[in-house]
Amino acid sequence: MSKELDAVALSVRSLSMDAIQKANSGHPGLPLGTAELAAVLYGKIMKHNPANSAWIDRDRFILSAGHGSMMLYSILHLAGYKVTLDDIKAFRQIGSRCPGHPEYGYTDGVEATSGPLGQGVSHAVGLAIAESMLAQRFNTAEFNLVDHYTYALVGEGCLMEGVASEASSLAGHYKLGKLIVFYDENRICIDGSTDMTFSEDVAKRYEAYGWQVLSGSMYDYGQIESLVAQAKKDGRPSLIMLKSVIGKGADSVAGTAKAHGAPIGAEGVAAAKKSLGLDPAKDFQVVPEAYSFFEKARKDMAAREKAWNDMFAAWSARFPEERAMWDAAFAPGGVSAAALAKAQMPAYKEGDSVATRTASNAALNAFAQVLPNLVGGSADLQGPNAVAIKGASAYGAESRGGRYFHFGIREFAMATIANGIQLHGGFRSFCATFLVFSDYLRPAFRLASLMKLPAVYVLTHDSIYLGEDGPTHQPVETIASLRAIPNAHVYRPADAEESFIAWKMALARTDGPVALALSRQNLPVFTKDDPDWKHTAECGAYIVRKAADAPDVTVLATGSEVSLALKAASQVTGKKVRVVSVISKELFESQPAAIQEAIIGGKKGSVRIVVAEAGVRTGWEGWAAASDILSVDRFGESGPADAVAEHLGFTAEALAGIIAK
Numbered sequence: 001m002s003k004e005l006d007a008v009a010l011s012v013r014s015l016s017m018d019a020i021q022k023a024n025s026g027h028p029g030l031p032l033g034t035a036e037l038a039a040v041l042y043g044k045i046m047k048h049n050p051a052n053s054a055w056i057d058r059d060r061f062i063l064s065a066g067h068g069s070m071m072l073y074s075i076l077h078l079a080g081y082k083v084t085l086d087d088i089k090a091f092r093q094i095g096s097r098c099p100g101h102p103e104y105g106y107t108d109g110v111e112a113t114s115g116p117l118g119q120g121v122s123h124a125v126g127l128a129i130a131e132s133m134l135a136q137r138f139n140t141a142e143f144n145l146v147d148h149y150t151y152a153l154v155g156e157g158c159l160m161e162g163v164a165s166e167a168s169s170l171a172g173h174y175k176l177g178k179l180i181v182f183y184d185e186n187r188i189c190i191d192g193s194t195d196m197t198f199s200e201d202v203a204k205r206y207e208a209y210g211w212q213v214l215s216g217s218m219y220d221y222g223q224i225e226s227l228v229a230q231a232k233k234d235g236r237p238s239l240i241m242l243k244s245v246i247g248k249g250a251d252s253v254a255g256t257a258k259a260h261g262a263p264i265g266a267e268g269v270a271a272a273k274k275s276l277g278l279d280p281a282k283d284f285q286v287v288p289e290a291y292s293f294f295e296k297a298r299k300d301m302a303a304r305e306k307a308w309n310d311m312f313a314a315w316s317a318r319f320p321e322e323r324a325m326w327d328a329a330f331a332p333g334g335v336s337a338a339a340l341a342k343a344q345m346p347a348y349k350e351g352d353s354v355a356t357r358t359a360s361n362a363a364l365n366a367f368a369q370v371l372p373n374l375v376g377g378s379a380d381l382q383g384p385n386a387v388a389i390k391g392a393s394a395y396g397a398e399s400r401g402g403r404y405f406h407f408g409i410r411e412f413a414m415a416t417i418a419n420g421i422q423l424h425g426g427f428r429s430f431c432a433t434f435l436v437f438s439d440y441l442r443p444a445f446r447l448a449s450l451m452k453l454p455a456v457y458v459l460t461h462d463s464i465y466l467g468e469d470g471p472t473h474q475p476v477e478t479i480a481s482l483r484a485i486p487n488a489h490v491y492r493p494a495d496a497e498e499s500f501i502a503w504k505m506a507l508a509r510t511d512g513p514v515a516l517a518l519s520r521q522n523l524p525v526f527t528k529d530d531p532d533w534k535h536t537a538e539c540g541a542y543i544v545r546k547a548a549d550a551p552d553v554t555v556l557a558t559g560s561e562v563s564l565a566l567k568a569a570s571q572v573t574g575k576k577v578r579v580v581s582v583i584s585k586e587l588f589e590s591q592p593a594a595i596q597e598a599i600i601g602g603k604k605g606s607v608r609i610v611v612a613e614a615g616v617r618t619g620w621e622g623w624a625a626a627s628d629i630l631s632v633d634r635f636g637e638s639g640p641a642d643a644v645a646e647h648l649g650f651t652a653e654a655l656a657g658i659i660a661k
Contacts, residue, residue, distance in 0.1 A: 030068025064120025118161030126420015166413030172210030376430030377405030415444030470638030540587030
């Protein structure tokens with residue numbers, strides 16, 4: 001067996017060196033240094049079936065050190081996933097299934113987008129949490145439907161990033177025994193030896209987190225298998241520290257920073273091939289035994305999945321109601337459209353005064369009643385964020401059936417874990433904090449957008465109107481910065497009714513994340529002139545105050561500023577003033593011109609547009625002249641909300657003055 005695994009490891013090195021050299025770009029150090037782990041992990045340890053990368057009960061592997069992507073692409077190709085030799089030859093080229101870093105949804109067998117260090121292992125924590133929750137929900141004494149492990153590979157770079165610390169701390173607290181992380185301990189980073197910046201005792205650090213810590217060699221197959229077996233016997237997550245040599249096999253760079261982030265060079269590759277027993281004159285060599293090994297292994301892998309499918313069929317016949325719940329849980333985005341339609345909007349009447357964060361909680365609970373797989377939590381802000389789920393217990397080491405997470409003050413890890421839960425499948429996840437603290441989790445929101453993950457981010461205290469906490473907590477620039485992320489949707493509902501619709505729109509989305517920006521202060525429920533506004537709102541905007549078929553001025557307002565705009569419009573005489581609630585600027589801007597024109601009251605450019613938003617004007621310049629935008633282009637002040645707005649000149653009277661010009 002070791003001879004066959006040697007053939008796999010050698011082929012990983014061969015393909016990785018040549019792909020990186022041909023692209024003249026990439027990171028050869030990790031693929032060369034961890035080839036043996038790839039071989040034994042995919043060849044013997046993991047439960048997977050390359051013929052069906054979507055098998056629900058497969059083990060998951062996350063390459064957190066995503067710069068070493070050629071290791072992953074090489075082993076996926078050898079194992080029989082839909083990664084061809086031509087894809088590998090086109091590494092880092094447009095159209096190849098082998099981009100510079102692993103990308104979820106783009107390459108068969110890639111479980112998460114990784115590359116931003118630390119986020120991959122944090123995703124792995126979310127995957128392990130999801131596995132434990134599904135097991136609690138669906139396993140029986142006779143049917144062990146959900147029983148798989150989550151593996152990740154980290155390097156020193158991942159462990160230096162703060163998000164890895166946050167997530168690892170929580171994983172230890174939750175006792176995620178089915179999470180096994182390998183540490184590629186080569187002690188090298190791009191700038192040189194990690195000794196210059198990284199001298200902590202990693203083992204003691206992870207022991208303090210509540211992990212089992214094991215150690216061994218990256219190049220001993222039997223020892224790695226034994227360490228994994230030992231890890232599986234412990235109820236804690238495990239860190240397996242494997243001593244390695246970066247760039248192993250390429251003597252010109254092995255053990256040095258030169259192996260980390262640049263091609264080895266033609267001469268170095270030729271020398272490495274000769275040293276490894278490959279033909280220096282041939283590129284992209286695969287040892288025949290590597291292919292034959294996986295050809296035989298795939299038969300056993302397929303048989304293992306078939307046995308699971310047979311068990312699943314028997315379980316389905318025995319428990320048809322639970323099977324229906326399973327199917328609903330694994331609907332696209334984790335949301336059954338039929339269930340979503342059953343949620344009822346709470347009753348509100350004109351003049352009711354409700355903060356949108358409060359209305360959001362009512363909406364969340366309405367949807368939670370019909371979507372039992374809607375799970376999430378906040379970063380120590382359950383009350384202020386208003387995200388408690390009535391009757392729901394908290395998830396924990398002793399309560400895997402809980403659906404609410406106390407993430408602690410770990411905003412970044414919270415978001416990556418929510419992404420990981422969404423990646424796993426079977427759930428729809430949300431997370432929550434103050435809008436201004438989205439700065440802590442922005443990289444996770446960006447990756448959710450890139451991966452097209454429909455996680456929901458509940459972000460409250462959305463403007464200067466949070467008041468007394470002052471400029472440190474008043475997110476004047478934050479909404480604009482989130483809107484700038486491609487494929488991200490930011491919804492800013494203006495009253496309690498819109499809050500329900502915003503949640504419904506967010507949960508109906510299946511191809512990207514949604515940030516719900518919600519008010520701390522109470523807002524009035526207002527009359528909507530559009531009788532079909534609940535449907536029109538799905539375009540991102542709708543008419544609140546029509547005024548006329550051809551208005552003189554149309555005010556585009558968001559969130560709390562819609563009621564401000566209505567008040568301002570009532571103060572203006574001699575002009576026909578339309579008020580439009582823009583729940584989602586980016587969604588509205590994605591609509592065809594005809595829809596935009598119907599909402600604003602004419603062709604863009606022919607209708608005077610005024611904008612009102614309690615944040616920076618950035619992004620609104622395409623709609624209105626700077627002088628026609630009521631915005632907050634400076635940091636706020638500490639004081640009561642209305643006094644802050646008055647001090648900053650953000651008032652209905654100021655907006656009326658702009659409209660009346």
